[in-house]
Amino acid sequence: MKHIKVLNGSTLKDGLKKGGCGECQTSCQSACKTSCTVANQSCEKK
C-alpha cells in the first residue's frame, strides 16, 4: 500500500531554462498591497 500520494511533481528546474523574464504581474496588482505573495502568481509565458 502506498502511503504517499504525489499531488504535484516538481517544476522548478524547468523554470531555470526559460524563467526570469520579469513580464509577470507584480503582487500589488492582484490584491497584495501589504504582504508579498508570490506562490499564487501565474507565469506570463504559460
Place this chain on the structure above:
Amino acid sequence: MDFFGGEPMMNFETVKEIIEYARQKEKEHNKNFRFTLTTNGLLLNDDNIKYINENMHNIVLSIDGRKEVNDRMRKRVDGTGCYEDILPKFKYVAESRNQDNYYVRGTFTRENLDFSKDVTHLADEGFRQISVEPVVAAKDSGYDLREEDLPKLFEEYEKLAYEYVKRSKEGKWFNFFHFMIDLSQGPCIVKRLTGCGSGHEYLAITPEGDIYPCHQFVGNEKFKMGNVKEGVLDRDIQSYFKNSNVYTKKECDSCWAKFYCSGGCAANSYNFHSDINVPYKVGCELEKKRVECALWIKAQEM
C-alpha cells in the same frame, strides 16, 4: 500598471490619459500592459464603472470587513465611516464583473486580530474574491502586529481554512487570496527567489513624479530613485533591491517556505530592521501559516 493611492478616482482623467498613452506605446514596443485600479469606492458611478470594466484587468475594492472594523479606519473628512456608502457600490461592481477579476480587499491590524470574521462577513455579503491582509505598520504604532499576537492570528487562519473548505463543499465557495497556491506551474524559480520585484521589476511613481522602489517606501528620501521628469534612475538603489533574494537572507536559509514566500516584504524588513535583507519575523510566521493552510486545503480538495 496599478493605479492606487491615495485615491486614483480623484484624478480619473489622468488615469484615462495614461491608459490611452500606454495603449499606443504597447503597440510600438510589442508590450502587453495590464491595468489595475484600487479604489475606496466613494467616487464610483455607472459611467466610470463601465470604463473600468472595459479597461481594467483587475479592480481592488478597499473594504476592511465588518462595518465597525471598516469605519474605524476608513473615514470621510467629516469623521463618519464609509461602509454604508461603499458596500452597495462594491456589490454592483462585483456582479458587473461576473464575480471575477476583482477583489474586495481589507487590512487587518492589531485592532481586529479576529480578522477571520471580516473575511466571512465579506463572503456573507456575497463577495467571491476576497483578500484581507496583515498591516505593514511601524513598530509601536499601535496597529503593528506583534509576536505575542501570533497564536491568535494562527488560530484565525486555521478557522478560516476550515470555513473555506466547509463552504466550498456546501457550494458556497469564496476565494481567499492568501490561500491561493499554484503547485503545478506557478511562478518560475527566478520569481520565487526574488519575490515581488520591488525596486527592480516594479516601481512606484508618486503624483509628483517621484520614483520609489514600491509604494511602501514612498516618502523615505533615502529610497527616492529619481523623478519621471528627469529621466534618470538611481541604479544603485535598483541593484540593492535586485541583489536581495532568499539566498541573501540568512533567516531564509533553513526555512521550508522560502520558495513560496520568496523572502518576504522588503518594506517590512526595512521598517523593523533598517535592512531589506533581514526578514520581519512576524511576517515570516504569518506567511508560513498561510502556506500551511493553503497546502492543507489542497489536500482536502483531493
